[in-house]
Amino acid sequence: MNAPFFEPAPDLAEVTADLLARLRERTPLVHCITNGVVQGFTANALLALGAAPAMVDITGEAGVFARVADALLINLGTPAPEHRDAMREAAAGARAAGTPWVLDPVAIGTLPIRTALAHELLAQRPTAVRGNASEVRALAGHGSGGRGTDSADAPAAALPSAAALARQHGAVIAISGPADLVHTTDATVRVLGGDPLLTRVTGGGCALGAVVAALLAVRGEHAPATAVAAAHALYGLAATAAARTAAGPGSFAAALLDALARLTPENARRDARFGRADSSALATGVPA
Amino acid sequence: MNAPFFEPAPDLAEVTADLLARLRERTPLVHCITNGVVQGFTANALLALGAAPAMVDITGEAGVFARVADALLINLGTPAPEHRDAMREAAAGARAAGTPWVLDPVAIGTLPIRTALAHELLAQRPTAVRGNASEVRALAGHGSGGRGTDSADAPAAALPSAAALARQHGAVIAISGPADLVHTTDATVRVLGGDPLLTRVTGGGCALGAVVAALLAVRGEHAPATAVAAAHALYGLAATAAARTAAGPGSFAAALLDALARLTPENARRDARFGRADSSALATGVPA
Amino acid sequence: MNAPFFEPAPDLAEVTADLLARLRERTPLVHCITNGVVQGFTANALLALGAAPAMVDITGEAGVFARVADALLINLGTPAPEHRDAMREAAAGARAAGTPWVLDPVAIGTLPIRTALAHELLAQRPTAVRGNASEVRALAGHGSGGRGTDSADAPAAALPSAAALARQHGAVIAISGPADLVHTTDATVRVLGGDPLLTRVTGGGCALGAVVAALLAVRGEHAPATAVAAAHALYGLAATAAARTAAGPGSFAAALLDALARLTPENARRDARFGRADSSALATGVPA
Numbered sequence A, B, C: 001m002n003a004p005f006f007e008p009a010p011d012l013a014e015v016t017a018d019l020l021a022r023l024r025e026r027t028p029l030v031h032c033i034t035n036g037v038v039q040g041f042t043a044n045a046l047l048a049l050g051a052a053p054a055m056v057d058i059t060g061e062a063g064v065f066a067r068v069a070d071a072l073l074i075n076l077g078t079p080a081p082e083h084r085d086a087m088r089e090a091a092a093g094a095r096a097a098g099t100p101w102v103l104d105p106v107a108i109g110t111l112p113i114r115t116a117l118a119h120e121l122l123a124q125r126p127t128a129v130r131g132n133a134s135e136v137r138a139l140a141g142h143g144s145g146g147r148g149t150d151s152a153d154a155p156a157a158a159l160p161s162a163a164a165l166a167r168q169h170g171a172v173i174a175i176s177g178p179a180d181l182v183h184t185t186d187a188t189v190r191v192l193g194g195d196p197l198l199t200r201v202t203g204g205g206c207a208l209g210a211v212v213a214a215l216l217a218v219r220g221e222h223a224p225a226t227a228v229a230a231a232h233a234l235y236g237l238a239a240t241a242a243a244r245t246a247a248g249p250g251s252f253a254a255a256l257l258d259a260l261a262r263l264t265p266e267n268a269r270r271d272a273r274f275g276r277a278d279s280s281a282l283a284t285g286v287p288a
Helices: A012-026 A039-049 A062-068 A081-097 A112-122 A133-139 A155-169 A196-200 A206-217 A224-245 A249-262 A265-271 A280-284 B012-026 B039-049 B062-068 B081-097 B112-122 B133-139 B155-169 B196-200 B206-217 B224-245 B249-262 B265-271 B280-284 C012-026 C039-049 C062-068 C081-097 C112-122 C133-139 C155-169 C196-200 C206-217 C224-245 C249-262 C265-271 C280-284
Strands: A029-033 A052-054 A071-075 A101-104 A128-132 A172-176 A180-183 A188-191 A274-277 B029-033 B052-054 B071-075 B101-104 B128-132 B172-176 B180-183 B188-191 B274-277 C029-033 C052-054 C071-075 C101-104 C128-132 C172-176 C180-183 C188-191 C274-277
Touching: A012 A206, A012 A224, A012 A265, A029 A039, A029 A062, A029 A081, A029 A206, A039 A052, A039 A206, A039 A249, A039 C196, A039 C249, A062 A081, A071 A081, A071 A206, A081 A101, A081 A112, A101 A112, A101 A206, A112 A133, A128 A133, A128 A206, A128 A224, A133 A155, A133 A172, A155 A172, A155 A180, A172 A224, A180 A224, A188 A224, A196 A224, A196 A249, A196 B039, A206 A224, A224 A249, A224 A265, A249 B039, A249 B249, A249 C249, B012 B206, B012 B224, B012 B265, B029 B039, B029 B062, B029 B081, B029 B206, B039 B052, B039 B206, B039 B249, B039 C039, B062 B081, B071 B081, B071 B206, B081 B101, B081 B112, B101 B112, B101 B206, B112 B133, B128 B133, B128 B206, B128 B224, B133 B155, B133 B172, B155 B172, B155 B180, B172 B224, B180 B224, B188 B224, B196 B224, B196 B249, B196 C039, B206 B224, B224 B249, B224 B265, B249 C039, B249 C249, C012 C206, C012 C224, C012 C265, C029 C039, C029 C062, C029 C081, C029 C206, C039 C052, C039 C206, C039 C249, C062 C081, C071 C081, C071 C206, C081 C101, C081 C112, C101 C112, C101 C206, C112 C133, C128 C133, C128 C206, C128 C224, C133 C155, C133 C172, C155 C172, C155 C180, C172 C224, C180 C224, C188 C224, C196 C224, C196 C249, C206 C224, C224 C249, C224 C265
Parallel strands: A029 A052, A029 A071, A071 A101, A101 A128, A128 A172, B029 B052, B029 B071, B071 B101, B101 B128, B128 B172, C029 C052, C029 C071, C071 C101, C101 C128, C128 C172
Antiparallel strands: A172 A180, A180 A188, A188 A274, B172 B180, B180 B188, B188 B274, C172 C180, C180 C188, C188 C274
């Protein structure tokens, strides 16, 4: 039971399939400034899906590259001073050139440097923000963040924060959790799929941020929120497939990359599942 | 033939089983400042075992985080200037807050910056030091280190150095090798298990340092040395299991993560093996 | 049909087999200053093959270590300021001590910092340069580089650039592509083998640079170009073997490490394939 949303798109699964086909055809160049823990896994996830990653993370190059890349990811996981300046350059470059970009505010809240930086980068108007519920809440100034990279909150608890962020900054807000929520000023959609093993692999969430950027790069006539939802659906389908053969988190990580490479538009058309989270969720904090 | 040691613990394998159960229940938050080569593998090893890693490695955050984390690992593998300052902050924060912490003095000896830093960090009283024999000897001022990250010495050859370090700094000293040695001022225990493939995977030793930190986080009423020995035993059991199915070092790395996730207290109770290394070893350099 | 080349070596496959045997016997210490995305995979590739990696990438240590290591790799993928200075130190140290060294000019061309650095490092006379066609062309001042890390040119299109670089700097120039080309002032050889999956794994090319360094470390009486060609042949054989069992890029990466570990001199003797690229290629840009 797929739900229409975000734009007059009668079938989200159909659009997801089309966007995957487009990505495979165009191999979008995705500029990533991400944390040192997950750089390799993130690049591998993009390569597996069919995009071309480039980790250009120094000042003097990041701004130049954000202007020519097809999309940009900024992930705040291990923000050394040089990388913070590179992020500033890249975000400004992306904004100036109209490059779509994704902010992943890893572990903000208690940690002061990255929290201030996340707020500063919001001014460069990211196309989308992807985080867990605690990170989204902290970004909106609600709550004090999670426990390291773990969320202390359920996704729905962050919907009021997502609404405030979407209204104020014009960004699509994606909240990762057992079911992911993608929120824009018009609507909220739940994306079903994924697997708990994603939380047992470092970069399970961070690589999704890069996949969101890759889908934004090929969205064309579609709304940004549609591309964000499609990215979550594709990543979730790959995770579900990978979990079927995995013997644990180590074999799951390799299987996830294999599954991203094997995804087809037909898979997406047949298996992607979206649910509506009606507007009462914004008031109650509980999605329908 | 399990041997009593360190504290009136009649059966070390039994304590190891209990500590694993406790770790799974509490998901300790392990703060890691480690080298860029092994950050991903280290985080994955902690996640697989059941701990929550957080790689907070910048100044302005590392000290704050070391105060709230359940344990801290400092690994000197690729100590950029920013990371060196973050290590200083974190070690001071851990000491102030009573957070147990582990020092892994990777490749000290010939390399001057990390060698000086290792000696400086000792003043912050690490709970445990984990390294190979050449690193332990160099830390005690004996010998000039190994060959890169490889030890030039057998574990037993580092026992006099371990004794000097334990006496002077109050730390548990763990020496990795074909059989690991865990030394404290009272006793030395050999931990059996493991597999030579651990030396063919980068981070094979570094991730063990993080696992030591995770076990220290849940040691409760037990002596630090007991938790250190338990960590070595659990890691060794996982390595032994992984080697059974691996076709080489690439599949071994994934299998090791799967095996860490599948370890059970029952495994530990049944299969963990400890041996006594009597005090004559300190004089002769040869464990019993 | 193996072709004689570079030196009076009647059978390149035979020399490749001998160099692998020598590498296994000596475990050369390979100093790597490489990008953060592929540090782990590069170290694992060296360990799997039988070399000892050491990622010493800070100033104050890099120059010291380059003097004692058996070979050095400098890869420009994510050149933070500290790493740029460490590269300068290491290259100068390697030159002074006669340590063979490899330059991998990742993504030079459009990106200004690394492009200037690559030209500066050439003055320290690398033993070999390894890159894709666009990188080699950009290093010679021809063309503006590729698209991130992807080549915009076929290998043969870079032969005139390789010839100019070899003449001017005395380096062996290796151009990666569907068939790799190894060029020196005397001759150009094509190395057959490999698999397209290498382009779907991050570090597929970067780790080859480290393998080139490892083979240079044990070349003994052989010409540098012979060792460079042998490295490409061995890596290609492992990739071909890994692709046979891989279900996608994730399982391929692990299988490649397993295959590097399982390579034997007998494999190399039987399966390594080299082809001649005659001198007309330099004029026409098309290898024979």
